[in-house]
Amino acid sequence: MNSKQSLTPLDNISLTDRVENNLRAYFLENAFKPGDSLPGENEIAEKLNVSRNVVREALSRLRMLGIIESRTRRGMIMARPDILGGLERVLNPFILGKDTLKDIFEMRLILEIGMAEFLFLRKTDKDIEELEVIIKNQSSIHEPTIEEEIEFHTKLYDMTGNETFTRFQVLLIPLFNHVFSLYKKNNKVHQSNHIYHKDLVNILKSGTVEDFRLAMKKHLAPYFKITD
Amino acid sequence: MNSKQSLTPLDNISLTDRVENNLRAYFLENAFKPGDSLPGENEIAEKLNVSRNVVREALSRLRMLGIIESRTRRGMIMARPDILGGLERVLNPFILGKDTLKDIFEMRLILEIGMAEFLFLRKTDKDIEELEVIIKNQSSIHEPTIEEEIEFHTKLYDMTGNETFTRFQVLLIPLFNHVFSLYKKNNKVHQSNHIYHKDLVNILKSGTVEDFRLAMKKHLAPYFKITD
DNA sequence: ATTGTAATTTTGTACTACAAATCAATATTG
DNA sequence: CAATATTGATTTGTAGTACAAAATTACAAT
Structure with a gap:
């Protein structure tokens, strides 16, 4: 056994990281396509049992990549990301x-x-x-x-x-x-x-x-x- | 003159978007290198006159890309991003x-x-x-x-x-x-x-x-x- | 000199509040 | 009846407060 391996830094993964990964996997598994509408922030927060804050930080990342778009009251929809963004x-x-x-x-x-x-x-x-x-x-x-x-x-x-x-x-x-x-x-x-x-x-x-x-x-x- | 041009969608750019762009430009202009320490969230929020919430949503994006890292109490530092992340x-x-x-x-x-x-x-x-x-x-x-x-x-x-x-x-x-x-x-x-x-x-x-x-x-x- | 402890600061998470936008439903008007 | 106006409700965007967790610093104790 390699003792150096056991001293690897513990994953300091934040809730936001986990929500982000969760959402991307969710989109892929359900084969969501651009234009498909997505659950609202509150619903996601409730389902994942985290604050809306954390959900928004994760969504902010996906918005930056162009994976989702959101407008007031209209909710969020899948979008077509720029692959090089x-x-x-x-x-x-x-x-x-x-x-x-x-x-x-x-x-x-x-x-x-x-x-x-x-x-x-x-x-x-x-x-x-x-x-x-x-x-x-x-x-x-x-x-x-x-x-x-x-x-x-x-x-x-x-x-x-x-x-x-x-x-x-x-x-x-x-x-x-x-x-x-x-x-x-x-x-x-x-x-x-x-x-x-x-x-x-x-x-x-x-x-x-x-x-x-x-x-x-x-x-x-x-x-x-x-x-x- | 092209009338279609003038009907282009108004940039619906959020504060978070602007803070993100602002920060990336700031990093580049000041030639920050991995390891350099950065101002705290509160200071950024104060300087840019936005809520800490908005700053955190922007920072969340940069953290995802690996541009910055942050640990409790230690503050934020520049990091070396994975170019393909x-x-x-x-x-x-x-x-x-x-x-x-x-x-x-x-x-x-x-x-x-x-x-x-x-x-x-x-x-x-x-x-x-x-x-x-x-x-x-x-x-x-x-x-x-x-x-x-x-x-x-x-x-x-x-x-x-x-x-x-x-x-x-x-x-x-x-x-x-x-x-x-x-x-x-x-x-x-x-x-x-x-x-x-x-x-x-x-x-x-x-x-x-x-x-x-x-x-x-x-x-x-x-x-x-x-x-x- | 090393270890232990307390105070303090900064990020991470949660919650509340409200403005702006817009959708849905209803009321009004021609 | 059809088109428009109004009203109410909902959802995202932004602000602010609060506190837990972690870690730095300073200081105390052995």
């Missing part, structure tokens, strides 16, 4: 761990490589034209600014037609840049034989999915280099 | 929209293709051995069960050494299976020229990143077919 609220680089930030940094690279499939599946001539407008507006003299990088890459995500995917990436951008700027402070970023945005567009026009992934990998080489 | 709580297939579920389904495919880079970068002989044990335990007679699929693919995610990435995928699995099982009800899933887990392992042993991505794409072909 909870994520958005914790994206504060000062409180996330270094490991998590590194993980997020890598995830963005994985997404950029993996998206090629859907990019080629769904790209349209109009998309290509828009990409060309974007790179035309970006001076070829200097390195693209962060804003120009974001504009180009976000357009690529857009082209996959996957809104959640696009929004996910947009949320990760600030953390990604945070990690990269920390790195740049201490390291010289060197890129030879670089692939530029215009090269990526050319491959989108006349290359293959595999060509694109290889090119994207080269384009992202400075970032991949960090992950060692 | 908020996501986890809304992963209820009954309340997420069809579009979102489809997006999630596609995102998993993107991750599987995109992960190859880090898989090859970090795989070890021990990992390969473990993969071979997994496929050896899986009968080659029948199609892999969902559990067997999960076991194999989760091991692949593990091998990238990216814990957030692995956890993210584990969270998506139930939704992914939900979407796929809905599809299977109405459609015959046919797979010829299929790539099996053992083929993927062989490529991991002696192939290239590009070989692996192409193989994985074939392995996932039945799923890609859905996304049309």
Whole structure:
């Protein structure tokens, strides 16, 4: 037997925590769908034998996540949550761990490589034209600014037609840049034989999915280099 | 001018919402880090000129996300949130929209293709051995069960050494299976020229990143077919 | 110097009260 | 009769009080 195990901190779980878990399980088990009406605060408090206060603190959490909505006198109804709402609220680089930030940094690279499939599946001539407008507006003299990088890459995500995917990436951008700027402070970023945005567009026009992934990998080489 | 715009619902934003936003902005602006101690509930209520009740409902949300922790008499301190905690709580297939579920389904495919880079970068002989044990335990007679699929693919995610990435995928699995099982009800899933887990392992042993991505794409072909 | 004890502070929970919103039912008016 | 106005009741949102539990601090005792 492991004596360290037996000294694990006792779960200091509050009534509010338990009510929250209880309610989420209740919603799932009963297969409640958006629009379904829910019992009132008083009824819940009575049924669970806790104060209305505790119930409201739990409901407040679910309201924040968009799982429920409530209006005066109308009672509460199930709602359709934004799947990324909870994520958005914790994206504060000062409180996330270094490991998590590194993980997020890598995830963005994985997404950029993996998206090629859907990019080629769904790209349209109009998309290509828009990409060309974007790179035309970006001076070829200097390195693209962060804003120009974001504009180009976000357009690529857009082209996959996957809104959640696009929004996910947009949320990760600030953390990604945070990690990269920390790195740049201490390291010289060197890129030879670089692939530029215009090269990526050319491959989108006349290359293959595999060509694109290889090119994207080269384009992202400075970032991949960090992950060692 | 667009008259529909002017009929947008008035923001029915509660005091609790405003206090929550206020606090998160406060934390970010002051670059609070995990462990930093925070003002007490009474002080916040007084400063913001709202009842302690409202403050507690807002704090309850932040506690759920793991942004803060509080213990009796000890006051509140900043904490290190689980970046996926908020996501986890809304992963209820009954309340997420069809579009979102489809997006999630596609995102998993993107991750599987995109992960190859880090898989090859970090795989070890021990990992390969473990993969071979997994496929050896899986009968080659029948199609892999969902559990067997999960076991194999989760091991692949593990091998990238990216814990957030692995956890993210584990969270998506139930939704992914939900979407796929809905599809299977109405459609015959046919797979010829299929790539099996053992083929993927062989490529991991002696192939290239590009070989692996192409193989994985074939392995996932039945799923890609859905996304049309 | 360590242990025990009491005072105090802060969060957790409960309860009451009331304003605002709105639903339901009834009354009023054209 | 139909449409509108009024009234009453109900439910959420906010405020405030009260007290238990926990833990910090200070002090007392051995």
